[in-house]
Amino acid sequence: MMTRIETIESVETGDRAGARAIVIGAGLGGLAAAMRLGAKGYRVTVIDKLDVPGGRGSAIWQDGHRFDLGPTIVTVPQLYRELWQACGRDFDADVTLKPLDPFYEIRWPDGTKFVAQQDTEKLRAEVAKLAPGDLAGFDKFLVDSSKRYWFGFEDLGRRSMHKLWDLVKVLPTFALLRADKSVYAHAASRVKDEKLRMALSFHPLFIGGDPLHVTSMYILVAYLEKEFGVHYAMGGLAGMAQAMGRVIEDQGGTLLMNTQADEIVVRDGTVTGVRLESGLEMGADVVVSNADAGHTYTRLMRNHKKKRWTPAKLKKTRYSMSLFVWYFGTKGTRGDWKDVGHHTILNGPRYAGLLKDIFIKGKLCDDMSLYVHRPSVTDPSVAPEGDDTFYVLSPVPHLGHDNGVDWAVEEPKYKAKMLKVLEDQLLPGLTAKISTEVVFTPETFRDRYLSPLGAGFSIEPRILQSAWFRPHNVSEEAKGLYLVGAGTHPGAGVPGVISTAEVLGKLVPDAETVK
Incomplete structure (x- = not known):
C-alpha cells in the first residue's frame, strides 16, 4: 500500500521550495499526470476519496481474493x-507484463466461437471458419484500422486539441x-457475416461507446491489439497503480488517500488551490482534475461562472x-472449466x-452480453491456492434515463439472470462453487467514483464529443486548471487516459518558470 503522511497540514505547511501542483483523483490518468508534473519539477500532492490508488483501476481484497x-x-x-x-x-x-495470446474468445449462444489472437x-483462419466469404473484406478492414491508428491515436491522440484551428486542419x-x-x-461495409461484424465492432464498449453511433475512428483498436499485443500486468492494474504511486513518492510527491476535494478555488480567473471537504484549503500553482469532467465543472467549480462548460451544456x-x-x-475450481481462459465474451441473442x-x-x-475475466489462469496471486477469481461485466443503462432502474430491486434479479447465462453457457455448476462476492451497480459508479449518472466511462466518444468537442486538457474556465482522464481528450480506456497525461505534460510549463 502507499506510504501515508501524518497530517494533511504537513503537506500544506512543509518548507520545501518550488511550484506546487495538486492532482484531484488518483485514477490512472491522475497518477500519470502526477508523474509528469514531478518530472517537470513540481511538488505534487495527489488527493483521492478512496483508500487505495488506481480509481477505476483499483482493487478490493476480500477473503483472500483480489x-x-x-x-x-x-495495450500499447x-x-x-x-x-x-x-x-x-x-x-x-x-511492472511485469505478461503477453496474452490468444487475446480473448468470443462465443455465441449457438456454440460458434471466434478466437482473437x-x-x-x-486470425485469418478464425475468420475463414466463421465467414470464409469475408476474408478479403477482413483484410481491407485491417488496413483501414492501421490508417486510423496512426492518424487518430499517434497523431491526434497524443497532442492537445484545445484550439479550434487544430480541428479545422484535420x-x-x-x-x-x-x-x-x-x-x-x-x-458492415467490409464484411457481411453478422457475427464477424460484431467481432470487429464491439470494442468501443470497452471505452463506453455505442458501436452503432461511435465514430469509425475507433476501429483503430483492431490494429492496436494486433501490432502491440494484449498484456496483463502481474498484480493487476491495481499493482501498476501502486507502482505509479511509488514513483510519485520517490519524486518527492505525496498521495493523500481517504481525502475528498470539495471545490477548486479560483480567484481573479486563476486557480489558487483546492478546498477539501474538511474545510482545509490547500494552495497550488497548478491544479489538475482527474475527476470526471462533468463532476469537475458542475461540482468542483460550482461557484465559478463557466464560459463553455455551463450546466446547460453539460446537461x-x-x-x-x-x-x-x-x-x-x-472454491477449489482452479482445475475446472479448462476451456475457459483469461478473457471470454459471451454474446446474447441480440446485438444491435x-x-x-x-x-x-x-x-x-x-x-445480456457478458465479459468474463478469469485472471487466476494467468496470475495465481488473485486467489487462494486452488481457487479462482472472476469478474463478470454486463453493459447496462446509466442512471439518467427517464425510465430509471430501481437497482435496490433489480440487483438480485439481474445477478440471478447473469448466473443462469454463466451456468448454461460457460461455467456449469457455478452456483455451488461461489465462496465470496461483491456487486457493483450504476449507483456504485456514481457513489464510489463520483461519476455523473453512474456512467462507466464518462462522456460517450461520439464524433461531436471527441477531439476539440470534448472537454479540453487545458481548461478555458480558469488559468492554471488542467483536466486528465476519461472525460477529456483523447478519451477513455487505459491508453487514452495515460495519453491525457502525456498531453498535459506538453501544456504545463516547467516548475522553474512558475516560481
Missing part, C-alpha cells in the same frame, strides 16, 4: 515505458477516413452506458437491438 475492479489489460505498452522514462525510471523494473494467419482527413460513419457501419452531454459488475471467488435498449431506450433487458 478483485481488480476495472481495466484488465494493458510503449506508452507506459515512455511515461516511466520521462521520470528517469525503468517501467519493466517496476496476434498472428495474422491464425477535417479533410476525417472526411477521407469517413469518421462520420459508425464503427458498426464501417465493419445536453451524452454519457456512456453504465455497468453491472459481479466479482466473485470460487440490445445496444439500442442500453444506450437509447435506457431499458434493462432480460437478455
Whole structure:
C-alpha cells in the first residue's frame, strides 16, 4: 500500500521550495499526470476519496481474493515505458507484463466461437471458419484500422486539441477516413457475416461507446491489439497503480488517500488551490482534475461562472452506458472449466437491438452480453491456492434515463439472470462453487467514483464529443486548471487516459518558470 503522511497540514505547511501542483483523483490518468508534473519539477500532492490508488483501476481484497475492479489489460505498452522514462525510471523494473495470446474468445449462444489472437494467419483462419466469404473484406478492414491508428491515436491522440484551428486542419482527413460513419457501419461495409461484424465492432464498449453511433475512428483498436499485443500486468492494474504511486513518492510527491476535494478555488480567473471537504484549503500553482469532467465543472467549480462548460451544456452531454459488475471467488475450481481462459465474451441473442435498449431506450433487458475475466489462469496471486477469481461485466443503462432502474430491486434479479447465462453457457455448476462476492451497480459508479449518472466511462466518444468537442486538457474556465482522464481528450480506456497525461505534460510549463 502507499506510504501515508501524518497530517494533511504537513503537506500544506512543509518548507520545501518550488511550484506546487495538486492532482484531484488518483485514477490512472491522475497518477500519470502526477508523474509528469514531478518530472517537470513540481511538488505534487495527489488527493483521492478512496483508500487505495488506481480509481477505476483499483482493487478490493476480500477473503483472500483480489478483485481488480476495472481495466484488465494493458495495450500499447510503449506508452507506459515512455511515461516511466520521462521520470528517469525503468517501467519493466517496476511492472511485469505478461503477453496474452490468444487475446480473448468470443462465443455465441449457438456454440460458434471466434478466437482473437496476434498472428495474422491464425486470425485469418478464425475468420475463414466463421465467414470464409469475408476474408478479403477482413483484410481491407485491417488496413483501414492501421490508417486510423496512426492518424487518430499517434497523431491526434497524443497532442492537445484545445484550439479550434487544430480541428479545422484535420477535417479533410476525417472526411477521407469517413469518421462520420459508425464503427458498426464501417465493419458492415467490409464484411457481411453478422457475427464477424460484431467481432470487429464491439470494442468501443470497452471505452463506453455505442458501436452503432461511435465514430469509425475507433476501429483503430483492431490494429492496436494486433501490432502491440494484449498484456496483463502481474498484480493487476491495481499493482501498476501502486507502482505509479511509488514513483510519485520517490519524486518527492505525496498521495493523500481517504481525502475528498470539495471545490477548486479560483480567484481573479486563476486557480489558487483546492478546498477539501474538511474545510482545509490547500494552495497550488497548478491544479489538475482527474475527476470526471462533468463532476469537475458542475461540482468542483460550482461557484465559478463557466464560459463553455455551463450546466446547460453539460446537461445536453451524452454519457456512456453504465455497468453491472459481479466479482466473485470460487472454491477449489482452479482445475475446472479448462476451456475457459483469461478473457471470454459471451454474446446474447441480440446485438444491435440490445445496444439500442442500453444506450437509447435506457431499458434493462432480460437478455445480456457478458465479459468474463478469469485472471487466476494467468496470475495465481488473485486467489487462494486452488481457487479462482472472476469478474463478470454486463453493459447496462446509466442512471439518467427517464425510465430509471430501481437497482435496490433489480440487483438480485439481474445477478440471478447473469448466473443462469454463466451456468448454461460457460461455467456449469457455478452456483455451488461461489465462496465470496461483491456487486457493483450504476449507483456504485456514481457513489464510489463520483461519476455523473453512474456512467462507466464518462462522456460517450461520439464524433461531436471527441477531439476539440470534448472537454479540453487545458481548461478555458480558469488559468492554471488542467483536466486528465476519461472525460477529456483523447478519451477513455487505459491508453487514452495515460495519453491525457502525456498531453498535459506538453501544456504545463516547467516548475522553474512558475516560481
